[in-house]
Amino acid sequence: MDLRLSPSETAFRDDVRAFIRERLPVEIRNRLRQGHAPRKQDTVAWQRVLHERGWAAPHWPAEYGGAGLGTAERLILLEELQRASAPLPLPFNIAMLGPVLLRFGTPEQKRFFLPKLANLDLWFCQGFSEPDSGSDLASLRTRAVRDGDHYVVDGQKIWTTSAHHADWIFALVRTEQAARKQDGISFLLIDLKTPGVSIRPIVSIDGQHHLNEVFFDRARVPVAHLVGEEGRGWDCAKYLLASERTNIANIGLCWERLGYAREIASQVRQGASRLMDDPKLGAELAVLGAEVRALELTNWRFLLDPDIARKNPGFASVLKLKGSELMQELTTLLARLAGPSGLERRPDEGASAQHPLAATASRYFFYRAATIYGGSSEVQKDILAKTLLG
Numbered sequence: 423m424d425l426r427l428s429p430s431e432t433a434f435r436d437d438v439r440a441f442i443r444e445r446l447p448v449e450i451r452n453r454l455r456q457g458h459a460p461r462k463q464d465t466v467a468w469q470r471v472l473h474e475r476g477w478a479a480p481h482w483p484a485e486y487g488g489a490g491l492g493t494a495e496r497l498i499l500l501e502e503l504q505r506a507s508a509p510l511p512l513p514f515n516i517a518m519l520g521p522v523l524l525r526f527g528t529p530e531q532k533r534f535f536l537p538k539l540a541n542l543d544l545w546f547c548q549g550f551s552e553p554d555s556g557s558d559l560a561s562l563r564t565r566a567v568r569d570g571d572h573y574v575v576d577g578q579k580i581w582t583t584s585a586h587h588a589d590w591i592f593a594l595v596r597t598e599q600a601a602r603k604q605d606g607i608s609f610l611l612i613d614l615k616t617p618g619v620s621i622r623p624i625v626s627i628d629g630q631h632h633l634n635e636v637f638f639d640r641a642r643v644p645v646a647h648l649v650g651e652e653g654r655g656w657d658c659a660k661y662l663l664a665s666e667r668t669n670i671a672n673i674g675l676c677w678e679r680l681g682y683a684r685e686i687a688s689q690v691r692q693g694a695s696r697l698m699d700d701p702k703l704g705a706e707l708a709v710l711g712a713e714v715r716a717l718e719l720t721n722w723r724f725l726l727d728p729d730i731a732r733k734n735p736g737f738a739s740v741l742k743l744k745g746s747e748l749m750q751e752l753t754t755l756l757a758r759l760a761g762p763s764g765l766e767r768r769p770d771e772g773a774s775a776q777h778p779l780a781a782t783a784s785r786y787f788f789y790r791a792a793t794i795y796g797g798s799s800e801v802q803k804d805i806l807a808k809t810l811l812g
Contacts, residue, residue, distance in 0.1 A: 427498075434495050438477075438502045445471050451507045455682065457756070457781030459630070459788075460509035462545075462587045468509045469542045478511045479520055479540045486524070486532065487540035493725050504674025505681075514546045514584070515539040518662050519592050522609070526650035526658050535611070549579040549593030549612070549636060550659070559594070560603040560656065564638060566595035566610060568652075571645050573597070573610065575618075575638040581795070585621050585634035588614055594659055597652055609655035611647040618642070628787035663797075664738065670796050671721050671745035676714045679752040683707065686759050686779070697759060710751065717744050736809030739802040746792035746799065757786040 427435065450464045460468075472478040473487060481496050482488025491499070503510055511517075520539050523532055538544040555561045564577025575595055585591065591612050600606035612619065618641035624633040650658050684707060687698040697703060724730050724737050760779040793799040 427494075431494055431498060435498045435502060438499055439506075441475065441477075442502065442506045442508055446506060446508050450509065454507040454509065455678075456779075457682075457785040459632070459781075459784075462584075465509045465512055466542050466545075469511045472511060473541050478542075479516045482516075482520060482524065482536070482540065486520075486536040497722065497725060501674035501677070504672065505678050507678060512542060512545060514548050514588075514592075515542065515544075518548060519546050522592075522649060522658050522662050525661055526609075530646070531611075531649065544590055545584070545588045546590050546592055547582050547585045547588035547636075549582060549591040551581045552578060553580055559659065560607065562594055562596060562607065564593065564595045566597050566608060566643070568597070568645070569642070572642040573608075573645060573648075575610070575612065575641045575643055577638050579636040581624070582621075582634045582636050583632055585614070585636050586623060586631065590614060591636060592649075594655055600653070604656040606653050607655040607659070608652050609649040609658040610643055611649060612638075612641065612643050616641045616643065626788070627790060628784040630784055630788070632788075671717060671741035672749060673714065673718045673721055673745070676717070676745070676748050676752060679749070679756065680707070680710055680714060683752065683755050683759060686756065690759060690761075706755070710748070710755070713744075713748060717741070717748065720744075734810060736805040739797070739805045739809075742796060743793075743799055743802040743806075746789075746796075749789050749792050753782075753786045753789045757782050 446468065450460070450468065453464075454460060469478045476484065476487065476489030477499060479486070479488040480491040480499055481493075482490070484490050500510070516539065520536060523535055523539075527535070535544070539546070549564075550559055550562075552562050552564060555563065562577075564575065564579065566573035566575045573595070575593075577595070579591070579593060582591070591614055593610050593612055594607050595610055596606055597608040598606035614621070614636075618639040620637045620639070622635040622637070623631050624635060625631050626633055649655075684698070687703060687707070688696055690697045721741055724741065730737060756779075760782045797805075
């Protein structure tokens, strides 16, 4: 399989790079380059710029605001955005809910939600995990009982990323008890302004507020917001998770963080020498570069060769497993390069945020969770053992 870019793909990559250079605000780029997470206003503003070209949802049909790009162009776009320290389109809207609605949504749901998802007029979050129901997702206990034209929802979700920013949540709820726990689950779209819905913040080990608990206390949700068939929400969940885990290797981000580590090592001095002059560090950077390149080739091979995906259904776990481990290695390396000051907690705004190592501590701690979210490394290894080793 030839993994070199074709002339048309090279031209597309050059077009993407030129667009980013021209349109990405320098202030946003600098903040993300230093390792800060994008603010809500950064993501909204940049996604709307991308939407002008159909690149916010590049793989969606043009009639819903996409560009109908193929897999190779989509990969190129994603990697170039990450390499350029640009905010990514909101994954809950674009990579998760959008494809589910395209596959399972009613015509009315597609017409109403998809344009708003693409332009980020509505910000969605994901309501899957629950207390005692994380990796074993099918054991969820949030219930939705049919009452005329509404469902009455009671229960709790946890580890809900960006719920404090969100307008809506897509949630898995149990609409009936069944012999098989994957049956009887339904996929609902819930407006977070609905009476009976409340959100409580969770501050994580990085000192930041990314996560939340979401509570439902007799919240009434229109039946029209059911996606797919009642009791068949597990089909939607599997479809969504396959898409999520395919995009979780973060190749471009690995290259960007590796480049930033080299930049810092070239600037920081230890006595009369630069950190980069240490041959052991040079060897470490070379090994990390080889590992990122190997993951990149694996990612391209998996996504572009349908036979691999068909014959090895658990292969996406390789991407998630190695991608998350590499991000931990890279953020650990940056913390080491920064020295003691790299673990100093600094506010995410103001003059201190302009320090080139201001976000080192928060990013280091944030990526401690990379081997947990999206399916823990232990779960990924179980999947690999079952699907690749039999």
